Amino acid sequence: EPGATVKDLADAAGVPPARVVKILFSLGEMKTQNQTLTEEEIELVAEELGVRVELTEAVDLSAPEPEVEDAPEDLIEKPPVVTVMGHVDHGKTSLLDKIRQTEVAAREAGGITQHIGAYQVESGGRKVTFIDTPGHEAFTEMRARGAKITDVVVLVVAADDGVMPQTEEAIEHARAAGVPIVVALNKIDVPNANPDMVMGQLAERGLTPEAWGGDTVTVPVSAKTGEGIEDLIENILIVAELEELKANPNAPASGYVIESQLDPGRGTVATLLLTRGTLHRGDIVLAGTSYGRVRAMMDYTGHRVEEAGPGMPVEILGLQGVPEAGTGFEVVEHERMARARAQQAEAALRRQELAQGGPTRRTLEDLLG
Numbered sequence: 001e002p003g004a005t006v007k008d009l010a011d012a013a014g015v016p017p018a019r020v021v022k023i024l025f026s027l028g029e030m031k032t033q034n035q036t037l038t039e040e041e042i043e044l045v046a047e048e049l050g051v052r053v054e055l056t057e058a059v060d061l062s063a064p065e066p067e068v069e070d071a072p073e074d075l076i077e078k079p080p081v082v083t084v085m086g087h088v089d090h091g092k093t094s095l096l097d098k099i100r101q102t103e104v105a106a107r108e109a110g111g112i113t114q115h116i117g118a119y120q121v122e123s124g125g126r127k128v129t130f131i132d133t134p135g136h137e138a139f140t141e142m143r144a145r146g147a148k149i150t151d152v153v154v155l156v157v158a159a160d161d162g163v164m165p166q167t168e169e170a171i172e173h174a175r176a177a178g179v180p181i182v183v184a185l186n187k188i189d190v191p192n193a194n195p196d197m198v199m200g201q202l203a204e205r206g207l208t209p210e211a212w213g214g215d216t217v218t219v220p221v222s223a224k225t226g227e228g229i230e231d232l233i234e235n236i237l238i239v240a241e242l243e244e245l246k247a248n249p250n251a252p253a254s255g256y257v258i259e260s261q262l263d264p265g266r267g268t269v270a271t272l273l274l275t276r277g278t279l280h281r282g283d284i285v286l287a288g289t290s291y292g293r294v295r296a297m298m299d300y301t302g303h304r305v306e307e308a309g310p311g312m313p314v315e316i317l318g319l320q321g322v323p324e325a326g327t328g329f330e331v332v333e334h335e336r337m338a339r340a341r342a343q344q345a346e347a348a349l350r351r352q353e354l355a356q357g358g359p360t361r362r363t364l365e366d367l368l369g
């Protein structure tokens with residue numbers, strides 16, 4: 001990872017590089033403009049200049065990497081996590097409804113998805129975890145997070161509307177996360193559907209359909225009539241199979257917060273997606289600045305469960321604080337430890353906020369670019 005140079009820091013602080021060189025010299029460090037600085041040097045120089053720099057690494061909210069590699073014999077197949085993405089109103093929620101044969105889209109306020117939903121579907125004896133994301137442009141961040149926690153992206157493109165800004169954005173997120181894309185060419189039932197036009201648009205963006213000699217699985221579907229849905233599920237399973245998704249159920253549980261909110265009666269209700277290990281009722285969960293003992297755990301249908309394994313979304317009660325969607329979580333042994341680490345995260349966040357309000361708005365992340 002390339003570090004910030006003397007010049008980067010000078011630019012960020014709005015001073016000539018020679019000034020930084022001089023300060024370093026006074027600290028006993030000989031550095032030229034293009035040499036990189038250690039974190040300690042950045043902090044010392046920033047202090048001397050009276051500017052703050054944000055150490056973004058201090059607030060890493062991603063799920064922990066396992067400390068020890070899983071032994072191959074501990075690994076079992078895990079349900080693929082499939083995230084449905086695409087432009088607003090292209091039919092993501094309707095498609096998921098059809099897959100689940102339920103009625104979520106009809107119950108949403110104005111039919112617009114405002115949060116991430118997680119569901120499981122069983123097909124031919126295999127479980128698949130589906131995540132719904134909002135297509136509204138305001139939810140860029142959520143789509144980016146959604147892409148990160150997923151094994152397969154289903155890109156929903158309305159056959160009458162074609163590739164739109166959030167379609168392109170979803171393609172970018174999936175690519176950045178290195179996740180395979182299955183295209184659902186939706187609304188083929190509408191009279192002005194033009195699948196060929198849309199396939200052309202996709203090909204222009206490097207997603208050439210298999211039917212055209214490319215390698216992007218593209219399935220024409222209608223969330224309204226149900227046409228093509230079985231074909232879509234089958235193709236998702238095939239793509240997921242190629243990923244060889246395995247996880248260790250015997251490890252301490254870790255994963256990501258999908259969504260969370262404060263319920264007046266029940267306290268914090270958080271949906272977690274497990275990527276590794278098994279979560280039990282009574283475990284102590286730490287998620288960024290939130291922590292707590294799992295008081296109750298429900299599967300996506302609302303049924304109480306005592307434990308949950310890799311690839312499974314669960315709703316839990318018992319957290320203090322409301323962790324942001326996308327925050328990594330892990331299980332820790334002692335509540336005292338959880339509290340201490342939550343407080344550390346809290347303090348780091350506060351420092352970061354202070355830094356952002358300081359004289360320079362540049363962050364170390366910008367510097368490391």
Ligand code: GTP
Pocket residue numbers: 086087088089090091092093094095105111112113114133134135136186187188189190221222223224225
């Ligand atoms: P956001 O969550 O707001 O981004 O929208 P979405 O992509 O989830 O779209 P949603 O499922 O809410 O559907 C938008 C509209 O398109 C609704 O009125 C659906 O009834 C309609 N729709 C979805 N799929 C189809 C389809 O295959 N055919 C037809 N005719 N209408 C559809």
Ligand code: MG
Pocket residue numbers: 092093094111112113132133134135
């Ligand atoms: Mg929706």
